[in-house]
Every structure is written in structure tokens, then in C-alpha cells.
Amino acid sequence: MTIKRVEGIRYGVEDMPECIEFLEHWGLEKLESGDTGAEFKTPENQTISLRLKTDPVLPPTNEDGPTAREITWGVDTKEALNQLGRELATDREVTDNGSEGLQTQDDSGNYFALRLADIKEDHQLEPQMNFHERITRTNERHWPDEKVRPLRIGHVVYSLPEEGNWEAAQFYMDRLNFLLSDRSTDGGTFMRCDGSNFHHSLFLFHRQGTHRYFNHVAFELNSFDQMMFGGTHMQAHGAVSVSGPGRHSLGSNWFWYFNNPCGGDIEYFADMDRLDENWEPGFWDESPPYARWLLGDDILKG
Ligand SMILES: [Fe+2]
Numbered sequence: 001m002t003i004k005r006v007e008g009i010r011y012g013v014e015d016m017p018e019c020i021e022f023l024e025h026w027g028l029e030k031l032e033s034g035d036t037g038a039e040f041k042t043p044e045n046q047t048i049s050l051r052l053k054t055d056p057v058l059p060p061t062n063e064d065g066p067t068a069r070e071i072t073w074g075v076d077t078k079e080a081l082n083q084l085g086r087e088l089a090t091d092r093e094v095t096d097n098g099s100e101g102l103q104t105q106d107d108s109g110n111y112f113a114l115r116l117a118d119i120k121e122d123h124q125l126e127p128q129m130n131f132h133e134r135i136t137r138t139n140e141r142h143w144p145d146e147k148v149r150p151l152r153i154g155h156v157v158y159s160l161p162e163e164g165n166w167e168a169a170q171f172y173m174d175r176l177n178f179l180l181s182d183r184s185t186d187g188g189t190f191m192r193c194d195g196s197n198f199h200h201s202l203f204l205f206h207r208q209g210t211h212r213y214f215n216h217v218a219f220e221l222n223s224f225d226q227m228m229f230g231g232t233h234m235q236a237h238g239a240v241s242v243s244g245p246g247r248h249s250l251g252s253n254w255f256w257y258f259n260n261p262c263g264g265d266i267e268y269f270a271d272m273d274r275l276d277e278n279w280e281p282g283f284w285d286e287s288p289p290y291a292r293w294l295l296g297d298d299i300l301k302g
Contacts, residue, residue, distance in 0.1 A: 020050070023050075071113070191203070244296075245294075
């Protein structure tokens with residue numbers, strides 16, 4: 001019984017044309033779009049769905065503005081999906097919405113769904129780097145492709161009130177088999193799906209948070225160059241950088257965050273820690289530094 005990854009994200013938005021243009025600049029493939037909705041996907045076949053925030057097909061939200069209304073987690077088998085659904089139904093309402101999956105709420109009140117993972121393999125070329133005498137490129141210029149193509153959604157983050165944050169994380173570990181990766185008392189809980197080796201698939205953040213809201217979604221790129229091309233491209237088209245570029249302590253990934261008109265923030269990341277069963281989670285009262293290095297001084301709001 002394994003949850004593999006973030007399978008999809010559904011946003012309730014205000015300005016549909018602005019959001020569609022933003023995600024096209026972000027580098028996502030647009031499948032369809034209109035006045036009331038749009039569908040995008042990643043090369044690994046995760047879905048990003050936009051609807052107007054007043055659309056009754058969306059789960060309710062406690063937020064006023066545009067935001068992510070539902071995260072869908074991808075499950076490896078039909079049997080596992082049914083088993084998770086039956087177990088969740090013991091203490092909460094679970095609705096079978098066909099292609100949208102089994103829909104329910106976590107213990108914090110955030111809506112999520114479970115559906116069968118539909119993973120498409122996508123192989124991007126590794127960057128060819130020369131370092132000291134480890135030479136991978138001879139008689140060849142290194143002019144990276146400027147077209148940024150996010151490979152996949154790596155993680156999502158919610159901000160939660162400090163009180164009850166550990167219980168909120170325990171729901172995912174106890175009921176959905178998420179694994180603890182790292183935790184700090186003053187920052188939050190990093191968890192990964194049991195079928196993922198990313199340092200985190202889900203982070204519940206409470207550094208400065210006093211209320212519950214969707215914080216960000218993160219897309220993996222294959223290199224530092226891609227992140228810098230992507231970030232500068234977004235800035236050139238009016239996107240507002242809210243933190244970065246930099247390299248985080250927890251997860252170790254390079255990051256660059258922007259305001260997302262669809263809701264919350266959105267992150268390019270690359271080179272995240274990968275974990276297996278030998279990883280020992282770290283526990284801190286006071287979180288390690290936000291970043292090992294950071295251009296500018298903006299720290300992502302909690
Ligand atoms: Fe992130």
C-alpha cells in the first residue's frame with residue numbers, strides 16, 4: 001500500500017487569463033483552457049487544474065482569495081486505493097468522485113483526494129559538468145537550453161497554526177503511511193510519501209503561521225541553470241520573487257519562490273536530498289538556518 005507522489009492539484013482562481021499565462025511561462029504543458037477553467041500537466045503526468053474560485057465543483061476553502069482547493073495523492077494500486085478509502089471512512093466522509101478520485105479532508109480541514117497514480121516516465125538529459133579532473137564535456141561549449149521544463153511536482157506545503165501542528169502531521173503518518181524526514185519544534189514537519197524518495201512530499205509549516213492556508217507547490221528542474229533561466233524568465237514577465245534563489249538547509253535543495261496568481265507561492269527547485277530506509281529523521285527545537293546561502297534576504301512566510 002503505497003502513495004507515490006502528488007498526483008494533482010486543483011486551484012480556485014480569480015483571474016483565469018492571468019493564471020493561464022503564468023503557468024505557461026512557468027513551463028507547463030497546457031492541455032485545454034477556456035473562460036472558466038484550464039488543465040495543465042507535467043511531463044510525468046501530474047495534473048494542474050484551474051477553476052474559478054466560485055465553481056461549485058471545487059471543495060470549500062477557509063481562504064478568501066485564490067488558493068489550492070485540493071491536493072490529490074497518487075496511489076500505486078486499485079486495492080491500496082480502496083483500502084485507504086475504507087480506512088479513512090471509519091471517521092470521516094469519503095466521497096467517490098470517479099475520475100477525481102476519493103475525496104476527503106485531513107485533520108486540519110484541508111481537502112485532499114486519492115486516485116490511482118498514472119505516472120509517465122520522462123528522462124531529461126543530465127547536465128554535463130566539468131569539475132577539477134572529473135571531465136564530462138570536452139571540446140563542447142556549455143550553453144544550456146533556455147527553455148525551462150519542470151519535470152514534476154515534488155511537494156506541497158501548508159501553513160498551519162502552531163498549536164496542534166504535530167497532531168496534524170501525525171494524520172499523514174498514521175493514516176496515509178507518510179514517513180517522517182525532519183522536524184523542528186519552531187518550524188514544522190517534513191514528510192515524504194512512503195513510495196517517494198524525495199526529502200519531502202509534504203511540509204506542514206508553522207514558523208510564523210497563526211492561521212491555516214496553502215503555502216506553496218514546488219516543481220523540480222534538472223539543474224541550477226534551469227532554475228536560474230526559469231526564475232529570470234518569470235521575473236522578466238512580471239512575476240514577483242518572494243524568496244531566493246538560494247539553497248535550503250532541510251532538504252538541501254536549491255530554491256526560488258514566486259507569488260502564484262493561482263494561489264499561494266510556487267517554487268522551482270533542484271538537487272533535493274533523496275532518502276531511503278536508512279535515513280534517520282532530524283529533530284530540532286530550533287530549526288537549522290532557512291538557507292545555506294540566499295540572494296537577498298527574503299524568507300518565505302510561514
Ligand atoms: Fe518548497
